[in-house]
Amino acid sequence: MLDKNLKGTHHKLLYYRYRPTGVEESKVRYVGDTEQAYIKKELEKIYIPEEEIKRFTLDKHGQPIPYVDGHMTIISNYIWDYWGHFFSAEGVALYGHLKRYCYGDKDYCWPDLNLISQKMNKSRNTVKKILANLEKYGFVLVFNVQNADKNNMEESPLYKIRKKVPFLPMELYEQLPSELKIDHDRYMQGIVEQFDQILNLDPSIDYSEVYEDVISKGTVVRKTKTPFELDKELRNKIKVLDKEITELDRTVWDMALAIIKKKVSAPSFNTWFKGTFCIKREQTFTIYTPSNFVSEWLESRYDKMIREALTQVGSQFDHIKYDYLSYQREIESGT
Known part of the structure; x- marks a missing residue:
């Protein structure tokens, strides 16, 4: 016993x-x-x-x-x-x-x-x-x-x-x-x-x-998420961000993209900046991209350019974060 x-x-x-x-x-x-x-x-x-x-x-x-x-x-x-x-x-x-x-x-x-x-x-x-x-x-x-x-x-x-x-x-x-x-x-x-x-x-x-x-x-x-749960989570995340983003966020990012577009080739701009947007929370800009790969690429290759562009359009900030609108990492199950 x-x-x-x-x-x-x-x-x-x-x-x-x-x-x-x-x-x-x-x-x-x-x-x-x-x-x-x-x-x-x-x-x-x-x-x-x-x-x-x-x-x-x-x-x-x-x-x-x-x-x-x-x-x-x-x-x-x-x-x-x-x-x-x-x-x-x-x-x-x-x-x-x-x-x-x-x-x-x-x-x-x-x-x-x-x-x-x-x-x-x-x-x-x-x-x-x-x-x-x-x-x-x-x-x-x-x-x-x-x-x-x-x-x-x-x-x-x-x-x-x-x-x-x-x-x-x-x-x-x-x-x-x-x-x-x-x-x-x-x-x-x-x-x-x-x-x-x-x-x-x-x-x-x-x-x-x-x-x-x-x-x-x-x-x-950890719980393993099904494709249905991941898809639902993604759609919910998009709804949250759609309600949170302001017109000022859209304007600032459009102006920053216009500056960046003059500094990179058209293929590079379309590959890495298409479908992106940003939201400013307090003194932090979060740049959202279509995928984790794009977020990592922007952070490793274009972070300095993005900072300079946001500064040039007159935005004051302390930090920049990168996030993405695709399935978050799948959580592995444990025993």
């Missing part, structure tokens, strides 16, 4: 995280009878071995505060008094709800998020946003779970919880309001006097790097 999993059952559970691939997908939705085009960031699913999740701990990052008699309620008063400024009251409450399930030496739990949402009188989406904030500060890390013995059926997520409360890093301490900062100084002085030691606040920790280290031990599994 299989050993028990982290949830205490004998099923083979699969633990995974989502990570943005950097690819944006064009989608269309309907609000009433109105069609709306929008951009959705593509996510990839990364499965992390259970042994890696067992080994992973949030508690080794940051300096844990010592136990101080009278400074403990359900959770450390340090969270209520200082971390709560960054968590918000909802974040402190959610942390408390999750931590209550981590009894004994256990630093993980799998409570019903819908039930917690009801206890907090918050929508599930709101609770997920609060969770993301707790992840940002290194107090919770969420692992999605599938049951491999039940046709990869989705189960409730597994939550890794920080149990040892760290001092604020110096960067966050500096962001405290003046009254809270004074109160924190008084608290730290009390710790120093009681424990006869010198305490220095640690520098900030980038928890995205901490989590990336866990993810790096997993296996990437």
Whole structure:
């Protein structure tokens, strides 16, 4: 019989995280009878071995505060008094709800998020946003779970919880309001006097790097897109761009093309610049072409000429990007 999993059952559970691939997908939705085009960031699913999740701990990052008699309620008063400024009251409450399930030496739990949402009188989406904030500060890390013995059926997520409360890093301490900062100084002085030691606040920790280290031990599994899905995505992308492009974008690019046309041969111009257009977003021009090959060619061979032409027509910009209107790279499937 299989050993028990982290949830205490004998099923083979699969633990995974989502990570943005950097690819944006064009989608269309309907609000009433109105069609709306929008951009959705593509996510990839990364499965992390259970042994890696067992080994992973949030508690080794940051300096844990010592136990101080009278400074403990359900959770450390340090969270209520200082971390709560960054968590918000909802974040402190959610942390408390999750931590209550981590009894004994256990630093993980799998409570019903819908039930917690009801206890907090918050929508599930709101609770997920609060969770993301707790992840940002290194107090919770969420692992999605599938049951491999039940046709990869989705189960409730597994939550890794920080149990040892760290001092604020110096960067966050500096962001405290003046009254809270004074109160924190008084608290730290009390710790120093009681424990006869010198305490220095640690520098900030980038928890995205901490989590990336866990993810790096997993296996990437990506969905294979069908030709129909790729074609639909392309059509949606064109709809989005058609609504976004302005008359000024069209005018600027037409003027730039007129300058470029005088500097290259007619065959070269027709080959590499036909069907192109540009959209300016803040201080970045994105040049759109019919294919990835054309985009790469323009960037490698004509980038300087394009920059000079856009500058000559009076456009101010900091960056130029190249994109294309053909099937985005097909996503390979993983195991």
